[in-house]
Amino acid sequence: MTDAPASAAATIRGDVIFDAAGRNTGGFRNEVTVSRPNGLPGEVYELPTDEGPGHGGNSSAPYPLAYFTSALTACVMVQLRAFARRMRIEVQDINVNTRCHWERVQQGSAPYVSAPVAFTMDIELGPDVAEADQRRLLAAAEKGCFIEAALKPGVMRHRLKIKDHWVEVRSAP
Amino acid sequence: MTDAPASAAATIRGDVIFDAAGRNTGGFRNEVTVSRPNGLPGEVYELPTDEGPGHGGNSSAPYPLAYFTSALTACVMVQLRAFARRMRIEVQDINVNTRCHWERVQQGSAPYVSAPVAFTMDIELGPDVAEADQRRLLAAAEKGCFIEAALKPGVMRHRLKIKDHWVEVRSAP
Numbered sequence: 001m002t003d004a005p006a007s008a009a010a011t012i013r014g015d016v017i018f019d020a021a022g023r024n025t026g027g028f029r030n031e032v033t034v035s036r037p038n039g040l041p042g043e044v045y046e047l048p049t050d051e052g053p054g055h056g057g058n059s060s061a062p063y064p065l066a067y068f069t070s071a072l073t074a075c076v077m078v079q080l081r082a083f084a085r086r087m088r089i090e091v092q093d094i095n096v097n098t099r100c101h102w103e104r105v106q107q108g109s110a111p112y113v114s115a116p117v118a119f120t121m122d123i124e125l126g127p128d129v130a131e132a133d134q135r136r137l138l139a140a141a142e143k144g145c146f147i148e149a150a151l152k153p154g155v156m157r158h159r160l161k162i163k164d165h166w167v168e169v170r171s172a173p
Numbered sequence: 174m175t176d177a178p179a180s181a182a183a184t185i186r187g188d189v190i191f192d193a194a195g196r197n198t199g200g201f202r203n204e205v206t207v208s209r210p211n212g213l214p215g216e217v218y219e220l221p222t223d224e225g226p227g228h229g230g231n232s233s234a235p236y237p238l239a240y241f242t243s244a245l246t247a248c249v250m251v252q253l254r255a256f257a258r259r260m261r262i263e264v265q266d267i268n269v270n271t272r273c274h275w276e277r278v279q280q281g282s283a284p285y286v287s288a289p290v291a292f293t294m295d296i297e298l299g300p301d302v303a304e305a306d307q308r309r310l311l312a313a314a315e316k317g318c319f320i321e322a323a324l325k326p327g328v329m330r331h332r333l334k335i336k337d338h339w340v341e342v343r344s345a346p
Contacts, residue, residue, distance in 0.1 A: 045243075097194050
């Protein structure tokens with residue numbers, strides 16, 4: 001047991017909570033309302049889902065997995081933008097291409113079992129950002145992203161565009 | 174090594190893929206387009222995100238985590254509806270209330286580190302569905318849900334409403 005150094009910055013802990021109420025009355029369309037219990041008034045979002053006609057739905061709203069794929073992509077982008085400021089790394093446009101790939105396996109007509117294959121994310125921070133800065137910014141964003149933090153280890157893969165080449169970045173443990 | 178029984182149902186394997194293209198030009202709003210590479214024409218979704226004013230954004234679109242919370246809720250609901258049919262369990266309305274709870278910890282103004290606390294899901298399948306049927310339907314839905322399959326073990330918690338009481342359901346390994 002040692003005393004913390006006198007210069008240690010204070011530790012700040014915060015809760016981040018989102019609630020959803022979902023209702024389904026028979027088909028594949030779900031009415032879903034999302035709110036934040038500690039959010040501002042008006043932070044309530046109607047985010048219904050449906051399946052496409054190939055999956056028994058009517059395409060009246062996005063697939064649940066479309067929301068998921070946007071959420072994962074944008075969550076990392078928010079951390080990249082916010083942490084670039086905190087880390088004093090100058091970043092102009094951020095472009096990200098994500099592929100979320102699962103497989104499902106079933107025996108005959110029994111319910112299927114799902115598993116993620118890989119979620120790959122190609123991140124362009126622009127040619128003017130030094131490779132070392134790109135790497136430390138991505139490392140921080142991975143640790144800050146709420147969704148990545150909830151995923152099974154090994155599912156996410158990231159690549160950075162360094163000097164016109166895509167370079168796979170191994171996450172720190 | 175034994176031969177499969179002659180009556181074994183065929184194993185069917187399928188890929189499920191969603192792609193996102195995200196673009197950020199400076200603030201906290203992200204333009205995000207989601208598509209399915211093997212989907213039908215028209216299965217393209219504009220799903221932009223923003224942060225609220227408390228987090229540096231303009232509330233011009235839902236938070237990424239709002240999409241995530243809808244996606245998780247609806248993904249389970251789709252499996253409950255689809256598998257109820259396959260398992261010949263009669264289910265009328267499905268109501269689900271989900272809370273996604275994370276914490277974030279930071280030292281001073283350094284980038285924060287996120288971690289899930291728990292994602293809890295309270296599921297009402299109606300008083301007319303026998304407890305045993307509710308339990309086996311939920312067990313199948315957990316295994317079928319693409320998002321749950323990608324989450325760290327132990328993050329998800331489910332409760333079923335059995336005879337007016339909420340009962341926590343432990344997932345099978």
